[in-house]
Amino acid sequence: MANNNKPQAPKKPKFNPYWISGALLIALIAFQIFGTGDTNDNKKITPIEFYQILKDGDVKQFDVIKNTGFVKVYLTDAAEKLEKHKKSVSNNFSFSATKTPNYIFQYGSLENFEDKYTSIIDENNLNTVYDNDREENLLSDLLFSLLPFILLIAVWIFIMRRMSGGAGGGAGGQIFNIGKSKAKLFDENTKVKTTFKDVAGLEGAKEEVQEIVDFLKNPEKYTSLGGKIPKGALLVGPPGTGKTLLAKAVAGEAKVPFFSLSGSDFVEMFVGVGASRVRDLFKQAKEKSPAIIFIDEIDAIGRARGKNAMSGSNDERENTLNQLLTEMDGFGTNTNVIVLAATNRADILDKALMRAGRFDRQIHVDLPNLTERRAIFEVHLRPLKKVDGLEVDFLAKQTPGFSGADIANLCNEAALIAARNNKKAVDKQDFLDAVDRIIGGLEKRSNLFSVEEKKTIAYHEAGHATVSWFLEHADPLVKVTIVPRGRSLGAAWYLPQEAFITRTSKFLDEICVTMGGRAAEKIIFNEISTGALSDLENVTKKAKAMVMIYGLNEKVGNITYYDPAGESGFVKPYSENTAELIDNEIKNIVETQYQRALELLESKRDVLDKLAERLIEREVIFKDDLEEILGKRPFDTTSEKPSELLKKENNSKKEEEE
Known part of the structure; x- marks a missing residue:
């Protein structure tokens, strides 16, 4: 039988940067002790030689050290320049603050020595200073001489720790570990409380990531049918829609090691660090598989390569991206490592990163619709003290286009407004004020307008309101105000309808409504x-979109010049004649709707004046005031409250069931 118990080679000790500190300290101590000692042969003299130097007046000071039996002799500045004393001048490097002696000797009998030097000083009338009762502490002198070196080494270690951004020992703890991954690990020892129950509204996205979590928990369910685990999933959507929150929920649900980091964590001032950190990240994930890697804001390293060939600053980022591409396509499917990434700039990502086999799935996380906003409101309203009967449906209806982060901010802002007004609970008006605060900005009632300016602003906003009231495809008006907010001097608030497509008639009506303010100024003040x-x-932005993006102009035709990736660069994708045609059509659309607004307001001049007078009087008017002055809106389909509409829908469903 073969003997498998082969003697293992002893493990070599791992390199520790503190070894350098120890070696340097020992070298400095040896240099201090042996390189700058006071026992140099050139400095040793006899007592007779000392007496002669003393008679010549070359001695500035000498100290008698009783506990050692030595005398330290210090020469005058003039004596040190003499040829006979040049060898006594010390040129050795030393951190010591005290001057080294020029000569040293043993005095023998202290009593005889004292009699001799006192008689010489008296006879020659010398000003030599001496200390005949001095003792030295050798240990304190040694410590004092070593103190500068200890401080120097301490500062060096401190700088190394600061450069590495952490304490010594672990990965990234020293400058030698700078290539280690900075990913934060969540495992069984780190409990993540966020789950899918805390993520409201993202039903489609949750289904996609739930399948990934289920695959990691029960891989046999899929592999038994021949399925393979997806290597990566990319969360794409506008800012604030919940991409990072969804990733946190995955960490809380998966119960597997979860590595979380940002795309900018790969970027460092040192060349090659990004690629090294990518390698280390995937190495750790493989060792702890099944595992999930989450890279937030991946566009920091995943931008398309070769876009800026003129500058060399992209080399490091491209090296990092190349290493990421290699790692994602390099590890096998049986390692059970999935890469999740999030970005709101999917259009600028490299095509090699987006192909199947790397990020197999793109999960779109869009702005929430009415039903999803209602669910998000219910999550963020839980911790608030709100009045009884607060209509969540009404709040969801008042916030079209809001993301999940916007709704969270809205609820917090409403609570702050209620607290500012000394209320015990948050009510409906607080939420409406919070919507105004977020969309329009803070009220500026301190602004003092002249009578003429206030009248101009009032007619301007009344023009918007009047035109929108009588156009079929304009958004329903909620309120009109001439109280300045942010950069605006006044505002007309509308409630956009939930729609996924926009027709040409809607675009034109919206442009006409927007030009209604300037048309009213032209009619009233000329x-x-x-x-x-x-x-x-x-209006310029909308008209340009109609002509250049959506192909809604007959003369330009069914063509789009939309270039989200910016591949055309500085070159226009159309000729000069087409550019002139586009300019003319954009101007024609705006001017046509401006004339349309003028004609409409000329025919409604009486109600325009009444509406402006009401605005000057009250500063803020609501839909009820508009109905009183302008009459019932001909095209209004939202006169009933959302709760009443829901009740009618439920009643009609019950009748159908019966």
Whole structure:
């Protein structure tokens, strides 16, 4: 039988950076003791030689050390320059603050020595200073001479720790471990409380990631049918929609090691560190498989390569990306390591990163719709002290286009407003004020307008409101105000309808409504002001989108010049003639809707004046005031409250069932 118990080679000790510190300390101690000692042969003299030097007046000071039997002799500055004393001047390097003696000797009998030097000093009338009652502590002198070296080494160790960003010992703890991954590990010892129950609204995205979690927990369920684990999933969506929150929920649900880090964690001032950290990250994940790696904001390292060939600053980022591509395509499917990543700039990511076999799935996390906003509100309203009967459906209806982060901010802002007003609970009005605060900015009631300016602003906002009231495809009006908020001097608030497509008629009506403010100024004052800057920016953007992006213009035709990745660079993807045509059509759309607004307001001049007067009087008017002055809106389908609409839907369902 073969003997398998082969003697194992002894393990070599691992290199420790503190060894350098110890070796340096020993070298400095030896240098201090043996290199700068006071027992140099050039400095040793006899008592007779000392008496002669003393008679010549070359001695500035000498100290009699009783406990050692030695005398330290210090020469004057003039004597040190003499040829006979040049060898006594010390040129050795020393950190010591005290001057080294020029000569040293043993005095023998102290009594005879004292009689001799006192008689010489008296006879020659010398000013030599001497200390004949001195003792030295050799240990304290040694410690004092070593103190500068100890401080120097302590500062060096401190700088190394600061550069590495952590304490010694672990990965990344020293500058020698700078290539280690900075990923934060969540495992059975680190409890993550976030679960899928805390993620509201993202039903489709939750289904996708739940399948990944289930695969890690029960791989046999899928592999028995021949399925393979997906290597990566990319969460794509606008900011604040819950991509990172969804990843936290995956960490809480999966119960497997979860490595979390940001794309910028791979970037460092040293060349090659990013690729090294990628290798170390995947090495750790393989050792702890099944595991999940989550890279937030992956666009920091995943941008398309070769876009900026003129600059050499992209080399390090591209090396990091190349290493990530290799690692994702290199480990086998049986290692049970999945890479999750999140970005809101999927259009700029490298194509090699997006191909199947690396990020097999793209999970789109879009802005929540009405039903999803209701669920998100229910999550964020739990910790708030709110009044009884607060309609969550109404709040969801008032916040179209809000992301999950916006809704969380809205609930917090409403609680702050209620506390500011000394309320015991948050009510409906607090939420409406919070919506105004988030969308429009803080009220600026301290701004003092002249009578003429206030009248101009009132007619401007009344023009918006009047035009929107009589156009079929305009969004329903909620309120009009001439109280300045943020950069705006006044505002007309609308409630956009939930829609996934927009027709040409809607675009044109919205442009007409936006130009209604400037049209009202033209009709009333026969001149226009600078207050319509934001309106002009809005209509220009919409008209440009109609012509250049969505192909809604007959003369330009069914063609789009939309370039999300910016691949065209500085070169226009159309000719000069087409550019002139595009400019003319954009201008034509805006001017046509401006004339349309002028005609509409001319026919409604009486109600325009009443609405402006009401605004000047109250500063803020609501839908009820508009119905009183303008009459019932011909195209209104939202006059009933959301709760009433839901009741009617439920009643109709019950009737159908019966």
